[in-house]
Amino acid sequence: MEQNPTTQLVEVVDIQFRTGQKVYYFSPAGLKLQAGDHVIIDTARGPEFGICTAGNHRIPEKDVIVPLRNVLRLATAQDERIVAENREKEKRAYEICMQKIAEQQLDMQLVSAEAAFDGSKLLFFFTADERVDFRELVKNLASVFHTRIELRQIGVRDKAKMVGGLGICGRSLCCASFLDDFQPVSIKMAKTQNLSLNPTKISGTCGRLMCCLKYEQDAYEDLLRNAPKAESFVDTPEGRGTVTEVDLLRQRVKVRLEDQPETIISVANEEIAILRSGKAKKNDPPIPADLAPISGNGKRLRKEREDAPVFLDSIKFRYSEETIAETAQAEEEIPEESAGEPRKNPRRNRRIRSQNREHAPRETAAQTPASAAEPAQDAGQKPRKNHYHHRRNHHRRPKQGE
Numbered sequence: 001m002e003q004n005p006t007t008q009l010v011e012v013v014d015i016q017f018r019t020g021q022k023v024y025y026f027s028p029a030g031l032k033l034q035a036g037d038h039v040i041i042d043t044a045r046g047p048e049f050g051i052c053t054a055g056n057h058r059i060p061e062k063d064v065i066v067p068l069r070n071v072l073r074l075a076t077a078q079d080e081r082i083v084a085e086n087r088e089k090e091k092r093a094y095e096i097c098m099q100k101i102a103e104q105q106l107d108m109q110l111v112s113a114e115a116a117f118d119g120s121k122l123l124f125f126f127t128a129d130e131r132v133d134f135r136e137l138v139k140n141l142a143s144v145f146h147t148r149i150e151l152r153q154i155g156v157r158d159k160a161k162m163v164g165g166l167g168i169c170g171r172s173l174c175c176a177s178f179l180d181d182f183q184p185v186s187i188k189m190a191k192t193q194n195l196s197l198n199p200t201k202i203s204g205t206c207g208r209l210m211c212c213l214k215y216e217q218d219a220y221e222d223l224l225r226n227a228p229k230a231e232s233f234v235d236t237p238e239g240r241g242t243v244t245e246v247d248l249l250r251q252r253v254k255v256r257l258e259d260q261p262e263t264i265i266s267v268a269n270e271e272i273a274i275l276r277s278g279k280a281k282k283n284d285p286p287i288p289a290d291l292a293p294i295s296g297n298g299k300r301l302r303k304e305r306e307d308a309p310v311f312l313d314s315i316k317f318r319y320s321e322e323t324i325a326e327t328a329q330a331e332e333e334i335p336e337e338s339a340g341e342p343r344k345n346p347r348r349n350r351r352i353r354s355q356n357r358e359h360a361p362r363e364t365a366a367q368t369p370a371s372a373a374e375p376a377q378d379a380g381q382k383p384r385k386n387h388y389h390h391r392r393n394h395h396r397r398p399k400q401g402e
Contacts, residue, residue: 008061014054022180029070038075048117086115108132111159121148160206185209189217223248231279234272235294
């Protein structure tokens with residue numbers, strides 16, 4: 001990965017206190033270290049023994065946890081003998097502590113015991129479901145080892161990291177082999193990956209959700225963005241239908257066809273078009289019957305509407321510049337003997353008639369003959385009433401004074 005030229009780099013080495021534990025950054029303090037070297041480092045608890053997992057390298061300054069402590073020196077043969085004696089002391093302390101817990105009948109499970117490099121302290125790790133009063137236990141252990149005693153309660157995941165073991169996959173536990181920090185894992189991840197919610201199948205040796213659920217969560221989230229939901233209404237090359245099953249890893253779905261409910265087909269995600277995402281709701285508008293961009297039903301119905309007969313009154317003629325030029329050229333080519341005769345152009349004649357109707361004077365009632373204006377009535381027949389004016393006068397509101 002390319003670093004920003006303005007980013008300040010710091011030279012560090014990776015140090016691990018015990019095999020399988022978290023890796024920390026330390027300053028080499030001028031030493032050239034390689035992976036596998038045993039060193040003595042400066043910590044908040046004093047000098048400690050550590051193992052170098054990565055030699056001198058540079059990292060951005062923002063990744064360093066302040067203060068950055070130094071590597072004091074390379075471990076000597078005397079340091080190696082002290083570490084071996086401390087390991088034997090830890091085993092004896094573990095056995096004695098287990099006996100004291102059983103004698104006092106304390107509800108706690110001892111995990112491990114660690115001795116400081118200089119022998120100034122013994123640290124015991126334990127797990128418990130509830131708070132435990134271990135003051136009497138501390139007094140008994142101090143009277144046996146004549147050193148400072150510290151008891152620290154940890155969680156079940158930290159216990160699995162310290163003890164180690166094999167997972168259901170047959171390999172060593174991730175937390176005990178390469179995981180530095182525990183990532184939060186939720187039951188939502190198991191639902192997203194369509195796993196069985198049986199606790200025995202999704203829980204690890206520690207009794208908590210397996211850490212490996214976090215590994216594939218990002219990949220499943222990306223697949224979900226490109227996959228339709230269950231009960232979605234989609235269009236496929238064989239017709240429209242409802243999604244009955246979604247296969248995220250293979251990027252395929254099973255669709256029950258709308259026209260053939262007993263037929264279920266398997267289609268790739270890129271071969272479908274989503275018409276409705278998810279299950280239909282009460283207020284959702286109906287999906288048009290011609291909305292089928294994949295199967296072609298929509299194109300066929302639209303073509304039928306375009307090919308349907310159209311009334312001539314709704315047709316609008318549009319003339320382009322080329323059409324007008326061709327018409328003018330045709331008029332110039334008319335022979336002289338037929339120049340005075342009217343041309344048989346139906347479009348021009350229709351336009352002339354419409355112009356004559358617009359400019360023709362309207363006939364008034366005085367100019368219109370009586371016989372033409374009003375049909376003759378029989379002698380005994382009553383005159384016809386104008387129903388429009390009769391209804392209008394009937395509903396007219398009377399004015400004041402009438």
